[in-house]
Amino acid sequence: MKVQEKSDRLIISEQSDFEPKHIFECGQAFRWEKELDNSYTIVANKRVINVSKLNDEIIIKNSNKEDFNEIWKDYFDIDTDYSQIKSKLNNDDIMKKAIEFGTGIRILNQQEYEMIISFIISANNRIPMIKKVISNLSKKFGDFIQEYNSKKYYSFPSIERLANADVEKVAECKAGFRSERIILASQKIIQDKDIVYNLKSKTYDEGLEYLKTYKGIGDKVANCILLFSMKQFATFPVDVWVRRVMQTLYVPNTAKDLEIRKFAENKFKDLSGYAQQYLFFYARENDIGK
Template sequence: MVIIMDYEVNLARTLDCGQAFRWTSDENGLWSGIVGAESLSVSQDDLSPVRDNEFWSNYFDMGFDYPGAIEELSSTGEVMRKAAEFSSGIQILNQDPWEALCSFIISQNNNIKRIRLIITRLSKGGLFPSPEEILDIGVEGLRELGLGFRDRYVFDAALKVHQGDIDLEELKTMDVSSATERLKTIYGVGDKVASCALLYGFHRFECFPMDVWMKRVMADMFDGMDGKKLFGPLAGLAQQYLFFYARECFYKEGQHE
């Protein structure tokens, strides 16, 4: 028996689940953001600006078969089925690779609120700075923007991209393990940041970022199993669902104790 679940993009979940850091909503549920040189305001009630525009349709990953993916992930067990159902509507955004890389470098040993704060300051309300602009800001300038000890990390990423040691276009064509190793040559980029950059900036769904939350999830809900092996080509999506489910339900106060 095939169970068809009704699927609808959930704008708030998609933009506020911790994969992107530059979207804000007003009290009426109007979401505004800037991607590259494009800006958009959109609401759950009217997603047509997304559906009818090639750029935004791609950004919101409208071409991917989420209902099918949910069905496939659900077959791995009841916990995953529940998490996918709870998180249904979250799309994995096709973010700018450079911005995603920087954003997740900044995310380390940091909280989401302050990650947003720093990225907003870096962007000065407009475009996210290019590698060259980061170099121009300089390590001291980055420190003044509140990056803390991550200033050197972002600077080194900018330097390596600028010099061509890291070729973002080439990364798109490389297999995941090679791309991971390449990204890890950046000072301050380890397995977790590399996998976030590849998942959110390069749409590599087999990446399974292991942060403190996902370590808890795999230990508590999956008997310490390897998420990458368990969820395979859809591991990244599974991770996003489980991350959201963990934070908003499973470990939330008053739930499951």
């Protein structure tokens, strides 16, 4: 990988397995907007960047080498060799097609607290609405970051701001019945800070059991949190699209979510989370099972 800094942008070359559309539209993140030029503007880590790909070069605007080395290299999981992961997963025709379709997926390293709150919001919700609620919460309770391309951007709210928020004010952000859950979760994270920020070092089962003690977190939400912020790659979150692709291509159409998850975790082992991302993107973009 080569990183060059030119004016307000970084140009990254010799980096394989990186496609912005695959990364941001595979269900793992919500603070992105697709622009008219097919680039993606991202808010993360109290920064605003714009990411695109031209030929074989990745372009990150509104950033510099220091931020890349300290923030974005880890955020985009640059040091992980996805060619090895894909080689190990590529053991049947279904996965081969899914991997070819979403070849540029990378699982982002996102902040634990933000993922807990974001996926509580995601329960029984559509992605456009999830993004809207998070944007509203950030505008009302977060800190102003900057104006970029004529739009104002705000950081994800601090844990303290949401823990002390009035439920009515949270509800104004269109969070609905999730408003109380957001506040309670924030309070619990403050109380259990030492537990939450050490789940990466715990077993998958320990992490799953702990997260399900939160109001509004069941199997699917807990597994998403474990996968997208806690490096628990042996998990296989099952949502509507994953259920459809698995019932269509792998298991009987009567299989329940727990059966699907156990089947996948047994089949894909410690790479189950990566398999889930390829299958999710493949299923949703191709309306498999719909």
